[in-house]
Amino acid sequence: MNAPAVQERQPAAFGAGIGLRACHYREFLDSNPPAAWLEVHSENYFGAGGYDLHVLDHVRASYPLSLHGVGLSIGSADGLREAHLAKLKRLVDRIEPALVSEHLCWGAIGARHFNDLLPLPYTNAALEQIVARVTQVQDTLRRRILVENVSSYLEFSDSDMSEFSFLAELARRSGCGILLDVNNMYVNSINHGFDTGRALSEIPVGLVGEIHLAGHSPSEDLLIDDHGSRIAAPVWALYEAACARFDAVPALIEWDTAIPALDVLLDEASKAQRIMALAHV
Amino acid sequence: MSELADLQARFCAGLESMDGGTPDLFRSAGDIGKRFGIYRGNARANTANALGGSYPVVAKIVGEDFFSGLAREYGMRYPSVSGDLNEYGESFAGFLDEFAPAREIAYLADVARLEWRVHRAHYAADVVAFDPARLATVAPEQQGDLMPRLNPACSFMHSAFPLARIWEVNQSQYEGAFEVDFSREPAYVLVYRPRFRVEVMEIPPAAAAFLKAVEQGGTLETALSAAQLHDVAFDLGGWLVEWIASAVIVDFQINGG
Numbered sequence: 050m051n052a053p054a055v056q057e058r059q060p061a062a063f064g065a066g067i068g069l070r071a072c073h074y075r076e077f078l079d080s081n082p083p084a085a086w087l088e089v090h091s092e093n094y095f096g097a098g099g100y101d102l103h104v105l106d107h108v109r110a111s112y113p114l115s116l117h118g119v120g121l122s123i124g125s126a127d128g129l130r131e132a133h134l135a136k137l138k139r140l141v142d143r144i145e146p147a148l149v150s151e152h153l154c155w156g157a158i159g160a161r162h163f164n165d166l167l168p169l170p171y172t173n174a175a176l177e178q179i180v181a182r183v184t185q186v187q188d189t190l191r192r193r194i195l196v197e198n199v200s201s202y203l204e205f206s207d208s209d210m211s212e213f214s215f216l217a218e219l220a221r222r223s224g225c226g227i228l229l230d231v232n233n234m235y236v237n238s239i240n241h242g243f244d245t246g247r248a249l250s251e252i253p254v255g256l257v258g259e260i261h262l263a264g265h266s267p268s269e270d271l272l273i274d275d276h277g278s279r280i281a282a283p284v285w286a287l288y289e290a291a292c293a294r295f296d297a298v299p300a301l302i303e304w305d306t307a308i309p310a311l312d313v314l315l316d317e318a319s320k321a322q323r324i325m326a327l328a329h330v
Numbered sequence: 331m332s333e334l335a336d337l338q339a340r341f342c343a344g345l346e347s348m349d350g351g352t353p354d355l356f357r358s359a360g361d362i363g364k365r366f367g368i369y370r371g372n373a374r375a376n377t378a379n380a381l382g383g384s385y386p387v388v389a390k391i392v393g394e395d396f397f398s399g400l401a402r403e404y405g406m407r408y409p410s411v412s413g414d415l416n417e418y419g420e421s422f423a424g425f426l427d428e429f430a431p432a433r434e435i436a437y438l439a440d441v442a443r444l445e446w447r448v449h450r451a452h453y454a455a456d457v458v459a460f461d462p463a464r465l466a467t468v469a470p471e472q473q474g475d476l477m478p479r480l481n482p483a484c485s486f487m488h489s490a491f492p493l494a495r496i497w498e499v500n501q502s503q504y505e506g507a508f509e510v511d512f513s514r515e516p517a518y519v520l521v522y523r524p525r526f527r528v529e530v531m532e533i534p535p536a537a538a539a540f541l542k543a544v545e546q547g548g549t550l551e552t553a554l555s556a557a558q559l560h561d562v563a564f565d566l567g568g569w570l571v572e573w574i575a576s577a578v579i580v581d582f583q584i585n586g587g
Contacts, residue, residue: 092414092415095416097456099452099483100452100526101453120413120414126334126335130412158338158339162412163342163373164377167341170337174332202368206357271365273368
């Protein structure tokens with residue numbers, strides 16, 4: 050597999066940041082809240098101009114930025130949506146973020162888009178297709194991207210490898226990095242009944258470029274990945290285990306529903322920062 | 331068809347199925363039908379939330395329950411086709427025109443038309459404010475040939491209803507009387523974005539005729555003639571000052587050099 054023409058931008062280990070959401074824009078325009086770095090959803094900045102891009106242009110002067118895509122659908126069997134990829138490229142070229150990431154999932158087929166992060170079957174045939182897509186994205190953006198493991202509620206009968214061995218193989222073959230979402234890993238370990246220690250061991254050291262932390266909520270025999278609460282104790286424990294195994298990489302607090310005051314996010318980020326610091330003295 | 335394409339086509343059919351059937355693709359522990367239902371629910375909720383975000387006034391007018399029903403019907407007829415949910419909802423006004431339960435509120439579709447313009451204006455390209463002093467450098471005999479350029483965020487529409495007023499009283503920060511005078515003449519509404527905040531105002535037919543001529547590439551002279559068909563006393567200077575200040579007009583070009 051040819052390595053893409055990657056412009057390496059190894060971010061310094063810039064610590065634990067937070068997801069920037071519109072309800073906190075004002076605070077970031079008025080002052081520089083003590084966030085280590087910021088991540089935004091790429092699609093919210095696909096416009097030609099306007100307020101959202103204005104805010105992004107403003108914060109990029111003060112914070113390292115990550116563009117995190119939720120709609121590119123790298124796992125669609127019928128290929129990437131070129132118009133979507135072109136908009137992502139326009140944004141990446143304009144913002145020059147420290148990190149760019151997408152999800153290991155699909156969301157679209159034909160003309161239909163479900164605007165969701167739908168799970169993939171973990172097979173060799175699927176792997177080959179997705180390696181090609183990630184390579185295409187990296188060639189277009191002319192840089193390495195990170196690909197994130199998603200939460201899921203179902204496993205396909207067709208799958209013949211584990212989620213994390215699939216993700217590790219994708220990273221090896223395409224040259225992408227891994228955005229390890231430890232909340233998603235924990236949620237899936239409960240929903241599908243696997244051991245998180247074993248899952249962690251399937252991810253080679255050196256391939257992880259970022260770690261996500263978020264809240265989930267229980268629903269009978271399932272955990273729902275709703276990003277609507279503080280991070281749960283078992284997810285903090287898994288984060289500690291991840292910090293012990295992997296290099297020091299940027300960590301991020303994600304909160305997307307019932308978003309609290311900025312201070313709550315910064316408090317969670319401080320906690321992640323302390324755990325990171327203890328693991329990498 | 332690849333295995334992956336086949337699997338995704340069946341997953342897709344399951345999400346869209348009306349009878350709640352679950353495709354035979356999964357080996358999960360637990361209640362597979364219930365788990366698949368989470369994805370079906372997400373697909374509906376994601377587009378419904380996006381629609382509510384783009385049409386807050388329609389949602390406020392009809393109330394939460396009715397809007398949920400509208401979003402569900404609209405979602406079935408006009409599924410999302412983009413990974414950018416800010417593009418979702420373009421056909422909502424047309425849907426409201428056709429959908430009988432919504433037609434009981436006669437002005438609802440026009441409110442939706444206005445809200446889509448407001449929504450798109452939010453994402454339109456930024457412009458550099460025009461410096462009126464530049465007009466002073468144009469020779470008087472050339473001024474009539476100047477072609478004003480509209481802000482890409484700017485648009486206007488006609489309605490049989492007092493749309494600007496309906497929009498105003500339904501803004502979340504609006505404080506004041508809620509009366510809307512429905513007996514007024516049909517009017518034009520201008521959507522514009524001075525900087526980042528999108529504004530809505532009613533404009534007289536002469537002003538609308540002027541902007542329409544400008545939109546079609548007209549010069550100051552031809553646009554003025556169009557305005558004067560509606561109002562012989564059309565105050566060109568006054569409107570230009572206002573439209574330059576509010577970034578409705580963002581530049582002037584000399585026609586033919």
